[in-house]
Each structure stands twice: as structure tokens, then as C-alpha cells.
Amino acid sequence: MASSSQNGLPNQEQKGGLSFVDFLRGLSILIYESFFEKITSRHLKSPLPLPPLSDLIVILTGPTSGIGLEIARNLTFSGAHLVMAEKNTKAAHDLINQWNHERSYSSSDNEAKLLDIEVMKLDLLSLQSVVKFAQQWNSRSRPVNVLINNAGIYSMKPQSFSED
Template identity: 50%
Template sequence: MGTENATETAGLAGERSKDGLGWMEWIRGWMAVIGEMMFQRIAASHLQNPLPLPPVNELTFVVTGSTSGIGLQIARQLAEAGAHVIMAVRNPKAAHDLIQKWQNEWSGMILPLNVEVMELDLLSLESVVRFAEAYNARLGPLHVLINNAGIFSIGEPQKFSKDGYEQHMQVNHLAPALLSVLLLPSLIRGSPSRIVNVNSVMHYVGFVDPEDMNVISGRKKYTSLLGYCGSKLAQVMFSSVLHKRLPAEAGISVLCVSPGVVYTNVARDLPRILQVGYRFIPYFIFDAQEGSRSTLFAATDPQVPEYCETLKADDWPVGAFISQDCRPTNPSEEAHNVETSYKVWEKTMELIGLPSDAVERLIEGNEVTCRYSMTD
């Protein structure tokens, strides 16, 4: 990955202005999606299952959406490895029930698992602010934020949160973006620390119009696929800009990961005929434990921060992206569109109620007020 190529890519990206993916980009994107599904198990055949973790004792992890699927596996494996895990969830009772089950199965060990629960509803930006304020008030470190929670309401009509945003865009991008920025004070205290965004290979067929992130202008017909893929691409773009804006001395790495094609709660929302198809091709589809490996790798591997800093030093146009086989890979062609990425950044900060220089102010130790804060 040379600086010359990165500059050339950035220049080409900055020149173009478009209202959708070109045919070749679209075809190459779908080839990437299909290729991951067909060959992910072969590509990841070198990985152990479960993935062995380096020492994580004394480290604190926040894991969103950790009561089911990949998030459940991430939280449990980190806890069993000795980490302090905060399950940031919409349903605290379900999380407490899980913890009780894990503790019972862990009985006989020297120490109980160090897991706690905090309520977080990504469909409410006020809830995100409340969570961040409560966590920052502890004045303790946060070593890794894992933005795992996400939705894909396949085949559903367009729905909006009470904040007025398309639900895929809010849950998969806007709310995690707000959480990541607001938790910077705690991440600085935990430095070296990381923000790990569980993304998707589906971002390869995504497109984001920064002036129409709710997909309401009528320029493009809304589908749940459009909403989902666009939200995942927006997350990659936002992460790339956040990665650039964080100074090296802050010691915070930002990266996105693809868990692979995994049978989780998302699959349960599929039409019945597709669910049947999922069950008929178990060889190709990861289970949740296999799907958790790339995120656990991104969250714990000691070489990840160095890789992130190398990309920043080379002025590479996109941030780090880890594939389902725990290897660095290149995000989509559209993710390299630097001009659009900065527009997505500005629009995102506007939508989540933060000033565009919030990151710089928080890094300097200043307070930042969010429009969704109850204390306004």
C-alpha cells in the first residue's frame, strides 16, 4: 500500500460526483459479497475456533448488542479470558440472565466472571448520550469499544426512529458514531485503546448520498437492502475520517471488521425461503462463534495499533478494515471516495447533534455539548 497509489486514488475519488455506484463497481461489489460467502471457510481455515486470545486481564471492553449472536460470543469469550466486560444492551434483564448462566457454568473457577450490564438503546440518541455520560462519569479507562449491535430488516418497509432517522442508518451508523465520539475521554484514559466497528462485506454494494442519508428525496427508491448497505458504507467512511482526525499521541486505533456471512438474528429476519437456503448450506455460513473471531482479533491482537498507525502515516485514504479471516483487506471502491467521506462526516456530526470539531475539543480535554443530552 504505497503513498503514491493512495494519493492517486484519493485524487480520482475527489474528482467525481455521482448519484449511485457505476455498473462495474456494482458488479465487483457483488462479486466480493458472493466470494466471501462461497470461500470464507476456506480463507479462514487457518483460524482456531474459538480464537485464542492474548492476555486481556485488567482491560475493559464495552460490547454493544451482546445478548445474542456474535455480540454474545464476543462478550463471553472476553470475560472468560479475564477481561472486564460491559454489556451495553437494550434488554438489561436478558443480559443479567445470561450473566447468571455464564457464572453458573463458570463455577469452580478461582474468580467469577467480571461482567456488568448497562442499558443502551441505539434507536434513541438520547439513550446513547445517557450511556456515554454515565460511563465517562466513572473517570475510569475504556480500552476497547466494540460497536457490534446492528439491524437488517430484510424486506421491511422504510421505518424511522423517534429521532427521525431511517432505522438502519441510525442503529448501524449514527448511534455508534455518537457513542464513539462521546466515549473519547474514557478511551483516552485507556490509551492505547481501540474502537472496533462490526461492519459487513455488504458495504461493497452500498452507496451514501450525504444530502439524503434518510433516503427520502425520491432520487433513489428505498429498499431495506439499500438502507442496510448504505449504513454500513457510511460507517466505513466515518471511521476513516475519525481515524485521520485522532492524533497519534491520543493512542486510539479505529477499525472496521467483517465477521463474514454468519447465521445470527439477522438471518432470522430473512424471508422463510432464504432461511431454508441458509440451513441447506451450513458449510458456507459461519456460526456465531466463528463469526466472532475477526472482531476479537481486531479488539485484542497486539499488532493492530501499529497497522492502523502505518495506514495513517502513509496517508492511505481509508482506515483499517479486517476481513473475516483476520487479515487486513481493502474496503470498497466507494469507501475510497475521500470527498464523499468528509461530507458523510460533516453530515453525521450534524445529525447526531455534535459540532464538527467535537473530536479535537474532546482530545484537548474540553467539554462538548450534544443536542440530545438531557442536561441541555
């Protein structure tokens, strides 16, 4: 595991990125785990069916692509109150429209209920945005049952830091 200095930032020698040996070690673990995961999970249904979640309030970061999008879709179709915490709010609203359309199309009931879902702006590269998000949420005095910190990037590039 990488060591860090007292202030939590990487030591000077780590700023250049991974050594070639570390890179190869990481790559071999990744390949092994991907292979192993496929074998051990092949009996599972995909996606796994969720129980009804209508009593849950869930905040999910990074809900508009990749893993987050699948999580968002499954949670909202299972009835959770989903808060999409997203920097690109238009992309989130487009998804909600698409999902509501899908739901009304597949429902036999003419007045299918709209999904219980909302969008709140959050840019995790700005602490100002994080604080604003928290203040907006706290002002409602509603609980959070589940917080899914999904947003992020998966990158082999050297670690870098936000301006904050």
C-alpha cells in the same frame, strides 16, 4: 456506494430501496465472500484462543445474541472487564448468571472468581439513551480501552432512520 444529500440523509430517489441490479450485485459479493472466507480460514482454531485480558476495559454493544454474544463470552472468559451495553438488560443478566454458573461448574477451585462483567442499559434507537449512557460512563472517570460497536441489524430492507 450510495450517495447522500448534504445533510447526510439519502436522496429522494434512494428512499425506495435497492435496485434489482444492486441487489443482485450485493448478493453475488456476499456469496463469493462467504465461500472465500471459509476456504482461507479453515486452518484456524474456532474460537481463536485469546491471551489473558485482565487489564482491559471493554464496552460492547449488542452482546446478547449472534456475533456479539460470542465476542462477549470470549472476552469475559479471557478476563477482560466487560461492559455489556444492552437494551434488554434482563437478557444480559441471564447470560451473566449462566456464564458464572458454567465457570464455577468447570473450575476445580470451589471458590471460582465471578466474571468481571456488568450491564449498562443502552438503546441505540434513542439518542436520549445514548447520552444517558455516556453521562453515566463519564461520571465514573474510568478509561475505555476498547469499544466494540457491534449492535445493529443485518437487513436487506430499505434503510430507515430513528426518530432522532
